[in-house]
Amino acid sequence: MNLGPHADFIVAAYAATLFVIAALIAWVLLDYSAQRRILGDLEERGITRRAQRKVND
Amino acid sequence: MAVIDLANPTRFLRLVERVLPWLVAATVILFAIGLYRAINAPDDYQQGATVKIMFLHVPAAWLGMFGWALMSIAALGTLVWRHPLADVAGKAAAPLGAAFTFICLVTGSLWGRPTWGTYWVWDARLTSMLILLLLYFGVLALYWTAEEPGRGARGAAILSLVGAVNLPIIKFSVDWWNTLHQPASVLRIGGSTIDPSLLTPLLIMALAFVCLFITLHLAIMRNEILRRRVRSMRLMQAQEMHA
Numbered sequence: 342m343n344l345g346p347h348a349d350f351i352v353a354a355y356a357a358t359l360f361v362i363a364a365l366i367a368w369v370l371l372d373y374s375a376q377r378r379i380l381g382d383l384e385e386r387g388i389t390r391r392a393q394r395k396v397n398d
Numbered sequence: 399m400a401v402i403d404l405a406n407p408t409r410f411l412r413l414v415e416r417v418l419p420w421l422v423a424a425t426v427i428l429f430a431i432g433l434y435r436a437i438n439a440p441d442d443y444q445q446g447a448t449v450k451i452m453f454l455h456v457p458a459a460w461l462g463m464f465g466w467a468l469m470s471i472a473a474l475g476t477l478v479w480r481h482p483l484a485d486v487a488g489k490a491a492a493p494l495g496a497a498f499t500f501i502c503l504v505t506g507s508l509w510g511r512p513t514w515g516t517y518w519v520w521d522a523r524l525t526s527m528l529i530l531l532l533l534y535f536g537v538l539a540l541y542w543t544a545e546e547p548g549r550g551a552r553g554a555a556i557l558s559l560v561g562a563v564n565l566p567i568i569k570f571s572v573d574w575w576n577t578l579h580q581p582a583s584v585l586r587i588g589g590s591t592i593d594p595s596l597l598t599p600l601l602i603m604a605l606a607f608v609c610l611f612i613t614l615h616l617a618i619m620r621n622e623i624l625r626r627r628v629r630s631m632r633l634m635q636a637q638e639m640h641a
Binding site for chain 1: 408433437441446447448451452453454458493497502504505507508509512575610614618620621624625627628630631632634635
């Protein structure tokens, strides 16, 4: 594949897009695991939400 | 499941868990096809291979604007109906819209240098797009710095509605003012002016980007619902300690 005389600009555009999307995905996954871990810790200590208590009662 | 059932965060979470794997698969497949078609698309007769930047720049621009439109609709849900999921949807769209607007500006700049001979000009299209990015930063700052989440949500909703004025300005800036940026060539009355050999990969890439946006939006909404549960449980814990 020949990208011509402006190959650097094309590669930089694709690399920048990949970087931003990869950073977004990493942030979403890390945030999800962090929230799940905190929720698990709180539930282990017997703390429940008001809505959850109504269900349990 | 009725649509109204999705208003319940627990039911919404269950639905997200079910659809997310399918959306991820669709996004990966669409990007594989789109990138293959984009790489093998012919060069433009004027721009040469730099036209390949269009396959990133145009979908990112559309999604940058779509993110704000979504936030504006969600803002109505927050301010008029005070629906908790509306605020969650608005808050989840803000970082996504900002990211796609940023991609649009960076790829546009990298496309502009070989095409126009400059990375940046203060023309109406580029400036209004930069304003959109700054508005996104404003909304994110309101969400992240408000001491009381409800107050931050109301402020962000008002800014979302006010900032929606910028969307028609972005869209029609190339018609209303004399700009270096080219006029609309895909979404225009009279049909697209792009050759099908370039238009088809562009539309496949746009579909892939839309799938990615929906996937990430649902995933961020799920995270936000969990974060609110954590906050509510910590408040319960604090109340019990005081009692």
